[in-house]
Amino acid sequence: MTADAPRGVDAPPDLVQLLTPEGERVDHPDYDIELTAEEVRSLYRDLVLVRRVDLEAVALQRQGELGLWASLLGQEAAQIGSGRALTTADMAFPTYREHGVAWCRDVDPVKLLGMFRGVNHGGWDPAEHNFHLYTIVIGSQTLHAVGYAMGVQRDGADAATIVYFGDGASAQGDVNEAFIWASVFNAPVVFFCQNNQWAISQPMERQTKIPLYQRASGFGFPGVRVDGNDVFACLAVTRQALRNAREGQGPTLIEAYTYRMGAHTTSDDPTRYRLADELEAWKLKDPIERVKAYLFKNQFADQEFFDKVDAEADALGKDVRARCLAMPDPKPGAMFQHVYTEPHALLDEEREQYLTYLAGFEAGGER
Amino acid sequence: MGRTTVGRTAEQTAEQAVTYRQALHDTLRAEMLRDEDVLLLGEEIGVFEGSYKITAGLLDEFGPRRVRDTPICEEGFVGAAIGAAMLGLRPVVEIMTINFSLLAIDQIVNHAAKMRAMFGGQVSVPMVIRTPGGGGQQLAATHSQNLEVFYAHVPGLKVVAPSTPADAKGLLASAVRDDDPVLFLENLALYNTKGVVPGGDHIVRIGTAAVAKEGSDLTLVAYSRAAVIAHDVARRLEDEGVSAEVIDLRSLRPLDRATVCASARKTGRAIVLEDDWLSYGIGAEIAATIAEGAFDYLDAPVRRVAAAEVPLPYAKPLELAALPDAAALTRVIREVLEATRFVPRRVPSSQG
Ligand SMILES: Cc1ncc(C[n+]2csc(CCOP(=O)(O)OP(=O)(O)O)c2C)c(N)n1
Ligand SMILES: [Mg+2]
Numbered sequence: 001m002t003a004d005a006p007r008g009v010d011a012p013p014d015l016v017q018l019l020t021p022e023g024e025r026v027d028h029p030d031y032d033i034e035l036t037a038e039e040v041r042s043l044y045r046d047l048v049l050v051r052r053v054d055l056e057a058v059a060l061q062r063q064g065e066l067g068l069w070a071s072l073l074g075q076e077a078a079q080i081g082s083g084r085a086l087t088t089a090d091m092a093f094p095t096y097r098e099h100g101v102a103w104c105r106d107v108d109p110v111k112l113l114g115m116f117r118g119v120n121h122g123g124w125d126p127a128e129h130n131f132h133l134y135t136i137v138i139g140s141q142t143l144h145a146v147g148y149a150m151g152v153q154r155d156g157a158d159a160a161t162i163v164y165f166g167d168g169a170s171a172q173g174d175v176n177e178a179f180i181w182a183s184v185f186n187a188p189v190v191f192f193c194q195n196n197q198w199a200i201s202q203p204m205e206r207q208t209k210i211p212l213y214q215r216a217s218g219f220g221f222p223g224v225r226v227d228g229n230d231v232f233a234c235l236a237v238t239r240q241a242l243r244n245a246r247e248g249q250g251p252t253l254i255e256a257y258t259y260r261m262g263a264h265t266t267s268d269d270p271t272r273y274r275l276a277d278e279l280e281a282w283k284l285k286d287p288i289e290r291v292k293a294y295l296f297k298n299q300f301a302d303q304e305f306f307d308k309v310d311a312e313a314d315a316l317g318k319d320v321r322a323r324c325l326a327m328p329d330p331k332p333g334a335m336f337q338h339v340y341t342e343p344h345a346l347l348d349e350e351r352e353q354y355l356t357y358l359a360g361f362e363a364g365g366e367r
Numbered sequence: 368m369g370r371t372t373v374g375r376t377a378e379q380t381a382e383q384a385v386t387y388r389q390a391l392h393d394t395l396r397a398e399m400l401r402d403e404d405v406l407l408l409g410e411e412i413g414v415f416e417g418s419y420k421i422t423a424g425l426l427d428e429f430g431p432r433r434v435r436d437t438p439i440c441e442e443g444f445v446g447a448a449i450g451a452a453m454l455g456l457r458p459v460v461e462i463m464t465i466n467f468s469l470l471a472i473d474q475i476v477n478h479a480a481k482m483r484a485m486f487g488g489q490v491s492v493p494m495v496i497r498t499p500g501g502g503g504q505q506l507a508a509t510h511s512q513n514l515e516v517f518y519a520h521v522p523g524l525k526v527v528a529p530s531t532p533a534d535a536k537g538l539l540a541s542a543v544r545d546d547d548p549v550l551f552l553e554n555l556a557l558y559n560t561k562g563v564v565p566g567g568d569h570i571v572r573i574g575t576a577a578v579a580k581e582g583s584d585l586t587l588v589a590y591s592r593a594a595v596i597a598h599d600v601a602r603r604l605e606d607e608g609v610s611a612e613v614i615d616l617r618s619l620r621p622l623d624r625a626t627v628c629a630s631a632r633k634t635g636r637a638i639v640l641e642d643d644w645l646s647y648g649i650g651a652e653i654a655a656t657i658a659e660g661a662f663d664y665l666d667a668p669v670r671r672v673a674a675a676e677v678p679l680p681y682a683k684p685l686e687l688a689a690l691p692d693a694a695a696l697t698r699v700i701r702e703v704l705e706a707t708r709f710v711p712r713r714v715p716s717s718q719g
Binding site for chain 2: 273
């Protein structure tokens with residue numbers, strides 16, 4: 001059994017779009033953006049590079065080098081657009097798929113891979129990058145983000161918080177409670193929902209009967225639906241929402257209307273539950289192709305530029321692969337680290353026993 | 368649409384070897400055929416056929432009225448199942464893994480478990496929550512826990528944890544027919560294990576442990592995946608002239624104290640193997656039970672072999688190190704035997 005009709009063939013109502021799939025700039029009464037050719041080239045480069053890292057990660061998982069990978073394919077514009085809207089002082093809370101946002105926060109992609117390879121638990125310092133660690137229990141990070149934002153509000157700091165979640169997560173109690181908190185306390189937080197149409201095998205209609213962005217009005221704050229494959233619109237809409245948050249106008253819900261072009265994760269096979277037509281329809285809305293078309297049309301970039309970005313992407317892919325494979329395995333005693341901030345008698349005892357046990361093998365003991 | 372190995376099966380009448388997964392699937396299906404009031408609720412159980420394919424083919428066969436894919440809201444669908452159960456339906460809820468039951472724990476502990484008592488016996492909640500637990504699959508700390516002790520602690524709930532396909536069948540049938548809420552614990556590492564399953568209507572009474580292997584020198588107590596390990600270790604010990612008895616608890620609440628204590632009284636030595644953390648775990652309950660019911664017969668203190676008290680690591684070697692295994696159990700068995708000056712009996716030389 002599959003969904004009745006391919007979704008997303010027609011543009012949904014109320015979509016904020018500034019760049020059409022054909023690469024035409026269009027106006028929107030509420031949102032506008034002035035971008036120099038240099039800035040557009042830079043966005044294009046981001047989009048291409050994160051797609052390349054993602055591709056490499058999928059390949060590494062296929063080759064048994066990563067335990068799992070959740071691909072961002074198709075969601076590059078939503079992530080780069082929103083990620084580039086953040087100031088250094090802003091804080092981001094991701095799910096498990098925000099590799100593009102991580103890129104914008106200057107997190108070395110190898111650190112993301114390290115986590116999925118199981119050699120570290122996310123090797124980046126969230127405070128250094130203002131990018132929190134990945135969360136897999138669906139929806140929980142929305143509450144953390146609200147609490148964080150309320151802390152920022154209390155400090156009177158000039159910063160906003162953005163939190164990412166999926167269409168599926170929108171059904172979770174935590175997310176709805178986060179909406180309530182943010183609304184009641186006017187927290188400087190932006191809820192960024194990437195509606196990629198699917199939650200594993202469950203279509204969006206399983207989670208919501210009304211368009212997701214409209215949920216916000218019931219909670220008492222604005223909601224806006226943006227073309228999630230349009231990096232200009234994602235940038236403009238997120239920038240505005242973050243500014244509103246910083247200026248004391250409270251939360252915004254952004255629904256980035258996009259599509260998960262790949263599997264849910266590398267352990268999933270989407271051909272079992274969704275129509276090929278749907279994928280084909282969304283291929284025409286590719287977030288990278290439209291920027292390329294725009295750059296070409298306006299003569300903001302020439303072939304040499306595109307070749308250069310491709311070469312850079314390939315080099316990045318190779319580099320990420322090499323450094324991923326070179327990451328050392330964690331040391332045997334590592335699991336006892338970081339359970340508590342201070343030494344803990346029981347853990348010390350267990351660590352001791354375990355290391356003695358291991359030493360037994362080195363001494364030639366049998367197991 | 369692709370078919371998985373667990374598909375629709377012919378009515379199983381004769382005894383045959385099937386996987387734990389297949390036994391669960393076939394029993395669910397049989398219960399649905401038997402009783403029109405049985406319905407399934409959960410994330411990804413319909414179109415996707417369940418994260419672990421237990422519900423394969425059931426949406427096609429029974430339709431969305433009886434097999435319902437839910438939104439991602441564990442508290443929501445467990446709560447709704449309680450309401451449906453109060454009405455007399457028999458919902459069987461699948462929580463993708465026991466880890467996500469934490470999002471529904473208020474509904475389970477405060478409502479499902481208490482309604483009957485608090486409403487003076489006027490309502491009952493004949494609901495089953497099926498959910499797999501366990502580590503070893505490299506799913507990291509929040510997806511690899513053994514939280515059954517949370518539920519085994521609560522009056523009003525029943526908690527069962529089969530380790531074999533036969534018990535999976537017998538206990539699931541019992542759970543579905545039970546008028547009280549039952550948490551039915553599966554295990555990720557057991558789904559592909561095979562065993563002989565009795566044909567026809569096979570029932571295992573909730574609250575009865577199994578003597579999985581008889582023995583006279585020491586008692587190994589375990590449940591779920593750990594029971595399989597304990598059984599393997601016990602079989603190997605036979606070759607060394609050690610006769611271990613294996614008690615597979617099968618039911619954590621109610622706990623079959625009589626069977627556990629009878630075995631400990633007989634052998635005088637007892638070791639618990641458990642996948643959960645040591646402190647306040649199932650092993651603690653078993654050790655206390657034996658201390659109360661068999662103390663005078665013991666030659667040595669009851670020992671517990673459990674997981675390292677850390678959030679389970681994602682890295683494969685660390686994960687393996689954190690989980691209790693056959694080697695860890697064997698080591699403790701040897702310690703207990705040595706401490707009690709056990710002399711192995713002569714083993715007839717094997718045929719090789
Ligand atoms: C509390 C909880 N329930 C269930 C799951 C299993 N699960 C993992 S991802 C997922 C779907 C999430 O869909 P969505 O929010 O749309 O995000 P997407 O994966 O599409 O980015 C589910 C159900 C989980 N991780 N946590
Ligand atoms: Mg989704």
